[in-house]
Amino acid sequence: MPSTSPRNSAAHRARRGSTARRTEAPARSRPLPLPRPPRSKRRKSSRMTSTSSPPTEASSTRSSWSSTRPPRDTSSWTTTLEFYVWLCRAENIHSVLPKTTVWTNSYWDEFVSLPPVVPLGPVALLGLGAGTAAHLMLKFWPWLQLVGWEIDPMIVDLSRQFFGMSELEKATESGGSLSVHIGDALSLSATVEGGFAGIVVDLFCDGKVIPQLQEVETWLQIAKKLMPGGRIMVNCGGADVEESLSSSWVQNPTVKALCSAFPGQLNWKRLSENESVNYVAMTGPLPDLDEWSASVPSELSTKVKQWVPCELA
Structure with a gap:
């Protein structure tokens, strides 16, 4: 059974040295509406x-x-x-x-809250893209060992040239880094010995969640790649523009598949209209929200309290 309490953030950082890293802002991830100019x-x-x-x-x-x-x-x-x-x-x-800030004001920011509620160990990024999530996570948790999968080699090449991915592949002073793999993020080989402490899933095609993520079996296979106590955090996609912000998770087929795969062990939230109106989900029991809030960067302290358990209707 996964632990329900986040690790103490200060102690967590102390074991790995200073969290200070570089000052440049983060980059990359995947499609879906982000607040942007008309x-x-x-x-x-x-x-x-x-x-x-x-x-x-x-x-x-x-x-x-x-x-x-x-x-x-x-x-x-x-x-x-x-x-x-x-x-x-x-x-x-x-x-x-x-360019001048750290946060994206979109679903990528949510991934920064994952490390405090998972065991120590490598974190997978399934759907690396140009690396927005990796930039953010190493900015705040510079000891993290991130392992990313991207299917398109040209994306990786361009990201190294123009989105700072090559810098993320270098070890930080605290020992963290990004290891990049080119290939299918859902393949059996996309794993590490001993399992992942956390898995971030952000897989899209033409602006839509790939259909495999709407199948229960896909999630059961991904879960096998976790170490004991590990969690999966997922960008489940944006909602239909016709839906109201009060719409239930049942409107999102990816969340429905996750809830069926992990009954009683799934949590979800829906981002605000200013944050892209995406659904995000996380496996495992709901953490102690007060402890979790105290362990994340201040900009996320209120946002993590918006997580709620996903219950089958």
Whole structure:
């Protein structure tokens, strides 16, 4: 049975040295609506230039179910006042690189709350994309050993050049780093000896959750890759624009599959309209919310208290 209490954050950090890392802002992850300028403003905004410029051409490569297809040209790259943004072919937000801040104000921020409620050990990122989640998690937990899977090699190449992924692959002063694997995140080989302490799942195709994530068996197979007490945290996708913010989790087929796979052991929340209106879910018993709140960065202390258990109707 997984532990229901987060580890003491101060002690947790002390065992691995200072949490101070670098000052640059995070980057990347996957599609789904992120607060962004309207289409007209987005197209008028300036593109990255000089050392931040994307390549003049980037041909599309094979990508079976990965939403992270490389841009066909630089029109898929844009910059707003606060973010460098990489748009997928369907013009959903694929990855972001905050320029002057740390937080994305979207579902990527939620992944930062996972380390305090899982055992010590490696954390998998299934659906690495350009690495938004990895930037955030290593910013606040620089001792983490992240292991990411991305299906498209060109995404990895471009991310190393323009989204700072190569810096994440270097060890921090506290010993943390990102290990990048190119391949199918759902393959049996996407694992490590001893299992993962946590698994972050963020897998999309053309702006939609891949269909495998709506199948109970997929989640049972992913769970086998966890060490005892480990948890899975999932970006379950955005809601239909017709739905109200009070809509139940039953409106989301990925959450429904998760709830069936882990009865009595699943929690969920829905982000606000200002945060992309995504559903996110996490396996395991609901942690002590007060302890969890005290163990995360202050910007997340209120947000973690919004988690609730998922109960079958």
